[in-house]
Amino acid sequence: MPAPTERHTPATSHHPVGRVDESSTRGHHAPGGEDDDRRTTLLGRSGTPPAPTGRTTGRRTDDRADRSPGHSTGPHLAGPPRSSRCTAGLTADHRTDGTRTASSHHHRQRTGPSRATPTPLPSPGGRLMNHTEPLVELIFDRLAADRVPDDTAEVVLAALTGEADLAAALAGAPTALEPQRTAADEPxxxxxxxxxxxxxxxxxxxxxxxxxxxxxxxxxxxxxxxxxxxxxxxxxxxxxxxxxxxxxxxxxxxxxxxxxxxxxxxxxxxxxxxxxxxxxxxxxxxxxxxxxxxxxxxxxxxxxxxxxxxxxxxxxxxxxxxxxxFLTAAELGRLTAGTQSQLFDAISAILGLEAITDADRRLMAAARPVDTTIKEVRGQRAALAATLAGIDDDRARRAAALLGANRPDLAALTAILDEPEEPTVDEAVLLCRRLGDMQLPDAEEVTRLAGQLREAAAQARRHDGGRSRASLRSAELLRLAIEHHDDRGDGSCPVCATGRLDGDWRTRAAASLVELRDRTLAAQAAASRLTALLQRAHYLIDDLDVPAGDADGVPVDDLHAAVAALRLAPGGPEELADHLTARYPAVFVAAETARAYAKGLLRRRDTGWQTVAGELRAWIASAGTLPERERALARVKAARAWLKATGAELRNQRVAPFAEHSQRIWERLRQESNVELGAMTLAGSNTRRRVVIPVSVDGADNGTALGVMSQGEMHALGLATFLPRGCAPExxxxxxxxxxxxxxxxxxxxxxxxxxxxxxxxxxxxxxxxxxxxxxxxxxxxxxxxxxxxxxxxxxxxxxxxxxxSDPVTRYLDDAHALARAEEIASEVRGPVVAELCRSAIEAACHRIVWRRRVARGVPHDDIEAAVVAASRRLTTTVALALFDDADRGGDVLGYLGRRHGSRAVGAYKACKEGVHGAYLSDLPGLVSDARHLVAALPPPTPGHGAEVRS
Structure with a gap:
């Protein structure tokens, strides 16, 4: 089929149901004026003009009110794909790799491959269902036409390209416009x-x-x-x-x-x-x-x-x-009985706007943690303000007043926290604070250390020092003697010259050497462990951090005395263990007594400021990030609001031909139904997405379709929904x-x-x-x-x-013909059956004529069926209804057939009406042939409407 030239097709009053558009309206727009000046600065803030060669792509400049969906909303991508990042905002300098530049002031027209274009569907503004324009290009142009601020526009474009780009854009990095494969690129x-x-x-x-x-x-x-x-x-x-x-x-x-x-x-x-x-x-x-x-x-x-x-x-x-x-019976029911979101997704998917849905999800995901953090910080501010208001302290009162503002002065709050301690604080308070911070070993830990000292001392005592040294020297002598024997062999002892060094001696000497070495090593290990425990005990005593000084009423004298007594430690390990066991409990008890007094005094003296001050400082650190978080959240919300509104507009523009096709199909399917459907639209998003199908019953708006439809009407609606989708031009x-x-x-x-x-x-x-x-x-x-x-x-x-x-007429006549030639069956038996089959063929032909004629006149089906049934009592009335549209003119049938179609038609008519006799009884195939002649002679209901369905 030759492809016609592309053209803009105006809306017409009638389109066949089966014809759907397969072309896209191409338009043009000549930018200029103030918007062009803005476009040159939106994305490349340096305002660098485009290069004179290569492809240029820019923001459209017409206002939304002047933009019709049938006009071009961006250039057709005819050059190399974009692969490099833009600098900032919405326009970038042109580079030879195809990166975006500011738009040329020249007249632009989108071009693309022509395709065969049957009768197109009209839609609002003339835009047809085919949408070959890259979505990023379209969004890019609409951002300019809507004069969206640069920071919001960057977030929109970044959300379209991916999570990483969105995070980078919110962090201040420029947005990348990656090359997109367009619908025009698809096979x-x-x-x-x-x-x-x-x-x-x-x-x-x-x-x-x-x-x-x-x-x-x-x-x-x-x-x-x-x-x-x-x-x-x-x-x-x-x-x-x-x-x-x-x-x-x-x-x-x-x-x-x-x-x-x-x-x-x-x-x-x-x-x-x-x-x-x-x-x-x-x-x-x-x-x-x-x-x-x-x-x-x-x-x-x-x-x-x-x-x-x-x-x-x-x-x-x-x-x-x-x-x-394909549409199965099960799926047909789900089209209407399924969830609104499922139908929404099925229709929305063919509109080419999935990137907008994905971008909205990315924006939602980006906004959620930021919004949560902001709410948490604001909630903590209210809780801190309430806590500080209940503290009897001037600093707390001033901080609470500052927190009452919508945007507290964080520097003033930090200054309050950094104020020095009150000069009137006495020595008792200072000493009590130090006592509160005092860290001492647990009494059980000291008791365990004392027990380990006693055990190590006893083990070291078992390995007498003098004997250990003698054993070490003996072991060395044995080692040298064994080496001498290994070198010289058997012989006299080189020391005393009386003993003999031989194999037996060497065996005994080796065993003695192992025993002496084990004894020596055990002694050394016991001595090392004892030394380590002694050091640990002395470190414990020396490192006790007990606040010095005293103050009236603070019970530290017993603590100081107990510590002084503990530090008079004896040197021996057993004595030191006993000393720790005897003296440290007194230190611990005295420390607990002093600490309990200090806590009570501080509770009585402290207003609670110190406790809340740490929480306030942590909140100030979090609140310091709020302005940046709020700016990011505002950008995301503005981007999402614009994208949702634009997405809804684009969805319903692109679904308009789909909806119109569905309406036309419904008009054909509903026939005598009193349910009328309005234009289908897609509404909502996320979990509230739905397909809106306005419906009226006898002219009264009902608001929803499924609640008033019969099962047959719902199946018709399912078909009206499926067919435009299955037959989409794309x-x-x-x-x-x-x-x-x-x-x-x-x-x-x-x-x-x-x-x-x-x-x-x-x-x-x-x-x-x-x-x-x-x-x-x-x-x-x-x-x-x-x-x-x-x-x-x-x-x-x-x-x-x-x-x-085959149609019923042909089937009856074919069966009659086959039976008529079955000569193995007597003609008396075959004759009535053949006549009955021929009569059924004539009746079927008459019924077809009546139905075609009366349906063409708009007669209701029930009335046609009633007329056919009433006439079917006799063949005469059935043929009269077909010939004259009047079942009561049965007396005119024979004369009409004889005048118009001769004796063959009359003979077949009589045989089928009265039964087989005479010549037909011996020529049953002749009866079938004459019956075919009669059927063919029956007139069509109107000129040009006699064609049969052929297989």
Whole structure:
């Protein structure tokens, strides 16, 4: 298809339901004036003009009131990607690597690749649903148009790029504008469904292939419940996504039974896709070994580019998530019965604004700890002020007064804390404060030390010093003698010349040497331990830190005396141990007595200031960081407020064509329903995000849709929500697969659904699975163009058969023809049955004429059905209703047929009305042939409306 030139398409009064826009409005804007001067200083505060060559990108300068969504809101990225940091603010000097610069004053126009553009959808301001402009570019331009302060704008842009950039921006670093891949950069392939093959999966046993023409058109797969038709729909979804809405979000019970019971091995599903302009199909195959679970499928993907691990390698994973070209019966219910946030997310995801949602989350996360700290510091200020107000101290009263201000003078508070002690403080208070800070060893610790001294002294005494020295000398002599024997061998003792040094002697000498050495080492260890304990005991006594001096009333005399007595320590270890045991308890008791007196005196004298002063100093340190934290929080809040407002505006601008498409689909589906839907919008954020669908009943605003809708209307609403999303222009998938959409629909809505699907099939490949024959009947009755009907039947042991379907008239006549030629059956037996089948064909043809004619006139379905049923009492009235639109003109039927269509039509009519006799009894095929002639002779209801649905 040749691609037309891009153009701006004005809104029109009517658009077919199936036609959706696939182009983006391109506009231009010529900046100038005061805003241009501002733009040159927003981001590069030096005001450096742009270089004359290379790509330039800048802030738009028109006011928000003058900006329409159809106009360009930033340049199309045609140069190299940006990769370097901006200096500050919102405009940067141009560099050859593509970094942003101030905008040129020249006329600018966005350009981009042309695409085939069927009839576009209108939307407010002329902007269409396609949104190829990079989001950062769009936000950048809107920040300038809204005259957002630089510090706020930097935070917005940083939040869009990532957490690290946001933290850096809040710390004062410049913001990086990283290159973005735009929607225009994404592949725009047109992908059609060619076939789905199922083996051993769900209701299909032996391998069966559902072949589908890869191009626009409507295919309806009809089969009773349990025929296996939905197995093909589920196979398409499972093959492409790896999951199925049938068992998504359900317990494990729903995930069993996926393997066919009768022929479950091999188990395999395969989907073949066709890409426009590519000869080699893309095939996706999932197969399961005999013992594999559902999630253990072996996946094979092949395309013109080779073999791939999955569809993500072809760039189709994200489009499958965004546009989901299939709708199962379970998912149809969830579209309306699911949570508002789920529907919001499903619609919002296709608008290309996820970066705004992510930026809002980052801003929230950045604000939360700062806000918490500020609140905590403010809460501590109030608590400190209340505590200080209750202290009888001038310093506390002055500090409490300062804390009463919204922004206390921290320097004044620090000065109060730094004031010297009151000059009137007496010696008793000072001494008591020192006593309060006095640290003494615990009495039990000193007792343990005394016990260790006694034990070490006793052990050292066991190793007499003189004997230890003699043992050491003896050991040395033995060592030298052994070395002499080792060098000279056996012989006389070199010292006394009488003894003999031989092997026996050496054995005894070696044993004696080991014993002497052990004894010596034990003696040395005992002496070392005793020395260490003696030092520790003397250090304990010498290091006692007891405040000197005295004061009236302070009981320190006993403490000083006890310490003096303790310091008269004897030298011997046993005596020192006894001394510690006897003297230190007195020191400890006297210290506790003095300390208790000191604490009581300080409690009586101290106003509580000293206790609170430490807390106040810590609070001042925290409060000193508040101004910086408050500035950062204000920037984050301002950025978030602007981003939320802009995001909501962009969401609803981009959802407008989507909503309009949904409304048009609803108008077709609702038919005789008195429920009218307004324009869908997206509202709220985070946990309060929701889809707003205004609804009125008989013109009265009801406020919410689901509360007043029947089940059939809710399913129609689900379809109206799904189809625009599945058929979004940005989707590479040109097919939609819908399973059982006719649920709970009355005949009028089935007719509306038939019209919607037929019009959608003008541009899309629509595959519908249903058990309800009313849909193919409606397609035939309303003469909605060419569609393909496939009938699915399932025999024993899951043997599924696919065959082309036909309209009821053709089926009856084909069955009659087959029976008429069954000569093994007597003609008397065959004749009445053949006549009855021919009569059913004539009645079906008449019913189709009546329905088409009266539906075209706008007659309600119930009235048409009542007229058809009333006329069906006799063939005469049925044919009269078809010929003359008047069942009471039965007497005119024979004459009309004879005049217009001759004896063949009259003979067939009589045979079907009165029974087979005469010549027909011996020529039953002739009766069938004449019945076909009669059916073909029946007039169409209006010119140009006689085409049948062909398979």
């Amino acid at each position: 725009r392939e047109r992908i059609w469904l060619s076939s789905v093959t199922v083996t051993g999966f769900r209701g299909v046993g032996p391998e069966r292939t559902l072949a589908i023409e890869p191009g626009p058109g409507l295919t309806v797969v009809v089969g009773r419940n349990g025929s296996g038709k939905s197995s093909f729909a589920e196979a398409v979804e499972l093959a492409l996504t790896g999951d199925s809405a049938r068992w998504a979000d359900r317990n494990s019970v729903w995930r069993t039974g996926w393997r066919n019971l009768h022929a479950g091995d091999p188990c395999r599903i395969a989907v073949e896709l066709r890409v426009d302009g590519v000869a080699t199909p893309t095939r996706v195959i999932r197969s399961w070994p005999s013992d594999a679970e559902l999630g253990d499928a072996e996946v094979a993907v092949t395309s013109a580019h080779g073999t791939h691990r999955d569809l993500a390698d072809l760039g189709l994973a994200r489009p499958l998530e965004l546009y989901r070209p 989707s590479p998938f040109r097919f939609v697969v819908v399973d059982d959409p006719v649920q709970s629909m009355d005949p009028a809505k089935v007719d509306g659904l038939a019209r919607v699907l037929a019009e959608l099939a003008e541009q899309r490949q629509v595959v519908v699975f249903t058990h309800d024959t009313r849909l193919p009947d409606a397609l035939a009755r309303l003469d909605l163009g060419r569609s393909r009907i496939i009938e699915v039947t399932r025999a024993e042991r899951s043997v599924v058969t696919l065959r082309p379907g």
